[in-house]
Structures are given as structure tokens and as C-alpha cells.
Amino acid sequence: MIQMDIVFGNPEENRRRVREWFEKIKELTPKPNIVLLPELWDTGYDLKRLGEIADPDGTYAKEMLAELAQQYGVYLIGGSIAEQKAEGTYNTSFVFTPDGQLVHEYRKAHLFRLMEEEKYLQAGQELPDFRIGDMPAFLQICYDIRFPEGIRTGALTGAEVLFVVAEWPNPRLVHWRQLLIARAIENQMYVVACNRVGSDINNTFFGHSLIIDPWGEVIAEGGEEEGIVTGTISRELVADVRNRIPIFSDRRPHLYTL
Numbered sequence: 001m002i003q004m005d006i007v008f009g010n011p012e013e014n015r016r017r018v019r020e021w022f023e024k025i026k027e028l029t030p031k032p033n034i035v036l037l038p039e040l041w042d043t044g045y046d047l048k049r050l051g052e053i054a055d056p057d058g059t060y061a062k063e064m065l066a067e068l069a070q071q072y073g074v075y076l077i078g079g080s081i082a083e084q085k086a087e088g089t090y091n092t093s094f095v096f097t098p099d100g101q102l103v104h105e106y107r108k109a110h111l112f113r114l115m116e117e118e119k120y121l122q123a124g125q126e127l128p129d130f131r132i133g134d135m136p137a138f139l140q141i142c143y144d145i146r147f148p149e150g151i152r153t154g155a156l157t158g159a160e161v162l163f164v165v166a167e168w169p170n171p172r173l174v175h176w177r178q179l180l181i182a183r184a185i186e187n188q189m190y191v192v193a194c195n196r197v198g199s200d201i202n203n204t205f206f207g208h209s210l211i212i213d214p215w216g217e218v219i220a221e222g223g224e225e226e227g228i229v230t231g232t233i234s235r236e237l238v239a240d241v242r243n244r245i246p247i248f249s250d251r252r253p254h255l256y257t258l
């Protein structure tokens with residue numbers, strides 16, 4: 001995970017920085033095969049200027065991220081960007097395979113009022129559904145993790161890993177950690193969550209990107225500075241935890257209202 005700072009409202013500079021971070025990824029051993037970026041890494045939360053700076057149909061981001069995925073031979077969960085569509089702007093995440101194919105697009109479904117998203121952004125209408133190799137995966141953008149129903153939907157359709165891309169600010173570090181750990185335990189899935197660091201005119205961001213295993217153990221955690229956070233995930237552990245405590249076959253859906 002690239003736990004980077006983001007320059008407020010300056011997509012060109014942020015694209016340059018993302019390319020620079022990929023140069024650093026080249027130096028890692030073992031070489032990573034999945035890379036994540038944070039939420040709105042191109043514009044930050046400069047929502048008032050989206051009319052000027054949002055990416056038309058995500059064209060710049062898609063071209064650049066496809067090229068990086070291919071050049072570095074990685075699955076790329078491309079954080080999210082401000083995507084300008086005819087009907088408005090979305091907070092959109094693109095997922096690429098190591099040969100540079102765009103395999104999934106997810107638009108943030110839950111808009112976060114504390115950061116005025118509902119004033120400037122459109123809400124996405126679909127939940128994600130994709131695979132990383134043969135591993136079924138799910139993806140959420142920041143505030144989405146407060147809605148366990150969405151993530152449970154992903155788990156019930158088979159997801160074994162939840163990727164999260166975020167700009168989650170102070171003072172809610174406790175919420176960030178506990179929500180992510182809970183999502184991992186209750187769905188017996190890996191959670192791989194990339195948060196930005198630095199600050200903008202309204203907020204400071206604490207990083208603490210996390211990799212949590214399906215038993216709820218934190219296996220990697222970033223600090224509050226820029227950096228790369230790495231860890232290893234394995235489908236075997238998901239299967240093992242799901243066999244040990246078979247919550248999916250013990251569910252009683254007829255008792256639930258949601």
C-alpha cells in the first residue's frame with residue numbers, strides 16, 4: 001500500500017508523485033503483486049473545484065494506472081479519483097490486472113457529509129465484484145466501511161479479501177482501526193486498507209494503513225508518515241478460519257430484517 005501525502009487540488013503533481021512511488025516499489029523484495037493507492041489521490045478533497053480538476057471519464061487515471069500495472073506487473077487497486085461523468089462527479093476506483101486490463105470500476109456508494117461529499121459528488125449505484133487472480137475480492141471507499149451490510153453482501157458472494165482506499169482524518173483513528181478489525185472478524189476475510197497521510201485545509205490524516213487477517217490479527221500497520229506498507233495474504237488462512245468457526249452456515253437469515 002502506498003501511504004502517500006496528496007497535494008490539494010493538483011492532479012498533475014499527484015500523478016507525478018504516484019509515478020515516483022512506483023519507482024520505490026521496484027526496490028522492494030519480494031516484489032509485490034498487488035498495489036493499493038489511497039482515496040481521491042488525484043485531487044484530494046478540493047471538492048469545490050471539481051468542475052475544473054475532475055478527470056473526464058477517468059481518462060487520465062485509467063491510462064496512467066493501466067500503464068503502471070503493466071510496467072510493474074502488479075494487480076493495481078488504483079485508490080480512487082474524481083471522475084467527471086455527464087451526470088456529475090463520482091469518487092471512483094479502478095482495478096487493473098498485471099497486463100494492464102481494467103477489470104473493475106467501483107463508485108463510492110455512501111457519501112460522507114462531514115466532508116461535504118453529498119454536495120459535490122454523485123453516489124455510486126452498484127457494489128463491486130471482482131477477483132485478484134483466483135481470489136474473490138471486494139472493495140470499499142473510506143466511509144463505506146461504516147456500512148457492514150454492504151461488506152456482508154460481498155462476503156456472501158464469496159469475497160475473501162476486502163480492499164479499502166481512504167482519506168480518513170483525525171480524530172477518528174479508533175473508529176478506523178476498530179471498524180476494519182470488526183469487518184475482518186465478522187466476515188472472516190482479509191482487510192487491506194490504505195489511508196493517506198498529511199493534511200489539507202480542513203483535515204489532518206493519520207495514515208495507519210492496515211492489513212488484518214481473517215482472524216482479526218493486525219499483520220501490518222503504517223505509521224503517520226509517508227511510506228509503503230506491505231504484507232502477505234493467503235487463501236488457505238481464510239478457508240481455515242471459515243472451517244474453524246463456520247459463521248456462514250450458522251447464519252439465520254430468516255431472523256434478520258436486513
Ligand SMILES: NC(=O)CCC(=O)C(=O)O
Pocket residue numbers: 039112115141142143144146166167168169172175
Ligand atoms: N473520506 C471519508 O469517507 C472519510 C470517512 C470518515 O472519516 C469517517 O469517519 O467515516
